[in-house]
Amino acid sequence: MNILQEKSKLTRLIQSHQGFEPFNYDICIDWATSLLENKIESNKIEMLASFSKPTNAWEIKAYVQSVLKEFNLEEFEGEKATKAKAYYYVWSILNNDGNLISHLDSLRNFCIYSDYEDSIYPFYLLMYSWEDLEDLGMSCHYEGVKYNNFRETVIKEAKIWMDNFEKLK
Numbered sequence: 001m002n003i004l005q006e007k008s009k010l011t012r013l014i015q016s017h018q019g020f021e022p023f024n025y026d027i028c029i030d031w032a033t034s035l036l037e038n039k040i041e042s043n044k045i046e047m048l049a050s051f052s053k054p055t056n057a058w059e060i061k062a063y064v065q066s067v068l069k070e071f072n073l074e075e076f077e078g079e080k081a082t083k084a085k086a087y088y089y090v091w092s093i094l095n096n097d098g099n100l101i102s103h104l105d106s107l108r109n110f111c112i113y114s115d116y117e118d119s120i121y122p123f124y125l126l127m128y129s130w131e132d133l134e135d136l137g138m139s140c141h142y143e144g145v146k147y148n149n150f151r152e153t154v155i156k157e158a159k160i161w162m163d164n165f166e167k168l169k
Contacts, residue, residue, distance in 0.1 A: 009091050010034065012084040015073055017064055019081025020113075025060045026053045032067070044070050085110060086120050087165060093158045100154060101130060119164065122157045126150075 010031040017023045032049035035041075048063045068075055076084050089103045089110070107123035114120070122142070129139035130150065139145045145153045 009088065009095075009097070011073070012076075013088040014064060015068060016076040016081035016084040017061070018075045019077045020085065023057065025055045025057050025064070028060060028064050029053060029055060042067070042070060082110075082114050082117055083119075083165060086117075086161070089123075090158045090161050090165070093154060094162060100151065101127075104130065104154065119161060122161075123154075126154055126157065 010027060014028055014031050017025070017028070028048060029051050032045050035045050036049055044063065044067045048060070048067055051060055051063070065075065074080075086107065089107050092098050092103050093100060104123055104127040107120050108127035111117055111120045111124040116124070125141045126145065129142040129145045132139045132141060133145075133147055133150065142153070
């Protein structure tokens with residue numbers, strides 16, 4: 001595994017920047033800053049970290065590509081980009097990093113964008129199940145999910161996804 005992938009959960013997401021329109025390049029500034037905080041330094045990383053948010057994709061894209069190239073990291077497109085983007089949200093769920101519902105919503109939207117990618121479809125259903133629970137008090141989209149087991153069900157699906165991701169790498 002590359003040192004950047006060890007030091008930042010954002011690396012795979014950044015590697016997928018070419019695979020999605022629009023891509024939020026503000027995340028790249030956070031990534032560069034986190035690399036510097038983890039003592040991974042280079043002129044290219046420092047330059048990328050120096051951008052202000054909100055950033056212009058056309059301004060920053062070449063700098064992102066330059067950092068990836070400097071560390072021999074592939075720029076993902078297609079299926080690799082899909083898996084890399086999903087990895088970021090699933091990793092965040094498993095590591096309790098941020099808001100669970102926000103990550104589920106991102107995965108749901110990403111599922112729709114990726115033409116209902118099978119591997120992330122359970123998260124799509126779980127997000128709608130959360131909305132069912134909020135609106136109806138019961139889930140119509142994911143069998144057996146209730147308020148009292150919702151988080152555990154999401155984590156179970158995240159572990160299944162991550163196990164499959166690890167096998168496919």
